[in-house]
Amino acid sequence: MRVAVIGAGALGCTFAALLDRAGHDVTLVARGAQLEAVSASGIHLNGGFGDWQTTKLVAVPRLETPPTPGGDFDLVFLAVKAQDTATAIAEHGGAIDGTPVIVVQNGLDGVDTVSKSLVDSSCVGALSIVAASYLEPGSVRVTTPATTYIGRGTGDPDAEVRRIEAELGDALRLTAIGNFVGAQWTKLLVNQLNALPAITGLSVQEVVADRTLRLIMTRSMRETVRVGAATGIRFGSIQGLGNLRLRFFARLPVVLGQALPARFASRMGPVPNPGSTLQSIRRGQRTEIDFLNGAVVRQARLVGRRAPVNETLTALVHEVEKTGVFFTPRQVADAVAGAEAGTSAGSSAGSLR
Numbered sequence: 060m061r062v063a064v065i066g067a068g069a070l071g072c073t074f075a076a077l078l079d080r081a082g083h084d085v086t087l088v089a090r091g092a093q094l095e096a097v098s099a100s101g102i103h104l105n106g107g108f109g110d111w112q113t114t115k116l117v118a119v120p121r122l123e124t125p126p127t128p129g130g131d132f133d134l135v136f137l138a139v140k141a142q143d144t145a146t147a148i149a150e151h152g153g154a155i156d157g158t159p160v161i162v163v164q165n166g167l168d169g170v171d172t173v174s175k176s177l178v179d180s181s182c183v184g185a186l187s188i189v190a191a192s193y194l195e196p197g198s199v200r201v202t203t204p205a206t207t208y209i210g211r212g213t214g215d216p217d218a219e220v221r222r223i224e225a226e227l228g229d230a231l232r233l234t235a236i237g238n239f240v241g242a243q244w245t246k247l248l249v250n251q252l253n254a255l256p257a258i259t260g261l262s263v264q265e266v267v268a269d270r271t272l273r274l275i276m277t278r279s280m281r282e283t284v285r286v287g288a289a290t291g292i293r294f295g296s297i298q299g300l301g302n303l304r305l306r307f308f309a310r311l312p313v314v315l316g317q318a319l320p321a322r323f324a325s326r327m328g329p330v331p332n333p334g335s336t337l338q339s340i341r342r343g344q345r346t347e348i349d350f351l352n353g354a355v356v357r358q359a360r361l362v363g364r365r366a367p368v369n370e371t372l373t374a375l376v377h378e379v380e381k382t383g384v385f386f387t388p389r390q391v392a393d394a395v396a397g398a399e400a401g402t403s404a405g406s407s408a409g410s411l412r
């Protein structure tokens with residue numbers, strides 16, 4: 060297959076390298092130092108999916124619009140951060156409209172946004188549990204080689220989703236799932252792993268090992284499930300979690316609920332995973348937080364509720380984005396307690412230090 064991968068972050072590069080290894084013709088859209096390094100010597104992928112130096116993969120700064128719509132590729136992976144979707148579509152829409160697009164993205168909006176913009180493409184959503192870290196230009200380490208779930212809508216997987224699973228399932232560890240819309244919410248819950256590393260500078264495993272931070276994470280997860288339930292969503296099944304288990308979790312006291320973040324961290328294995336949000340902070344980039352914890356806050360408002368834990372974590376990540384200075388677990392705990400007690404979280408984030 061001729062495949063384009065738009066987005067040369069850790070996950071985009073992982074997919075591109077795995078597709079190259081499986082013998083597909085891969086064109087990766089990259090920028091700056093990443094473009095230079097990949098053009099010179101390909102992508103070096105190591106870690107959980109094995110060691111691979113790409114051989115055929117080509118890196119380009121942008122995709123050219125072909126004379127025939129959708130003519131250059133059989134499939135496109137859009138693997139940009141949620142906040143970069145509109146820009147990526149504005150830049151590459153002409154080149155990819157008409158070609159099936161797999162949107163690999165966190166948050167709730169990716170597939171919808173792309174489907175509305177690319178009228179001639181059929182779009183499939185992808186939720187990846189793979190944890191990968193960008194090491195240096197051209198080099199990525201997979202710290203957790205996990206499943207990527209594909210699907211769309213609320214029904215069972217359709218024929219196209221099944222076909223993609225059959226063609227690329229082995230190479231990329233793809234699994235087709237039903238109730239994709241609900242699964243985006245379950246992934247939003249998994250992405251509660253992201254904020255605290257970005258706020259404290261610790262890995263996901265270190266955050267979960269710290270009792271104070273683990274309890275905060277449990278609260279933010281519980282709040283996410285409660286908000287989802289209030290919007291009427293039925294959580295989709297990924298990572299052995301589904302609607303019933305999550306509704307049960309949302310009713311548990313926080314001390315019992317801690318088992319959930321602990322389970323996520325233990326499945327991640329021993330190699331420290333910073334998560335994608337801390338990686339953005341380290342690279343001085345804007346994070347995806349408004350589409351993770353921020354999405355929970357917006358969804359809560361839509362049903363007339365508040366989500367003070369998610370609100371606080373969003374505000375603290377924005378503070379670290381601005382200052383580059385991490386918070387201590389105690390400072391985070393004070394901010395969350397203040398917000399839950401009704402003190403404004405966002406406005407006090409800066410004054411906590």
Ligand SMILES: CC(C)(CO)C(=O)C(=O)O
Pocket residue numbers: 165187188189190191249250252253332333334335336
């Ligand atoms: C699953 C997880 C937490 C892997 O790191 C992720 O989706 C992310 O970092 O964005």
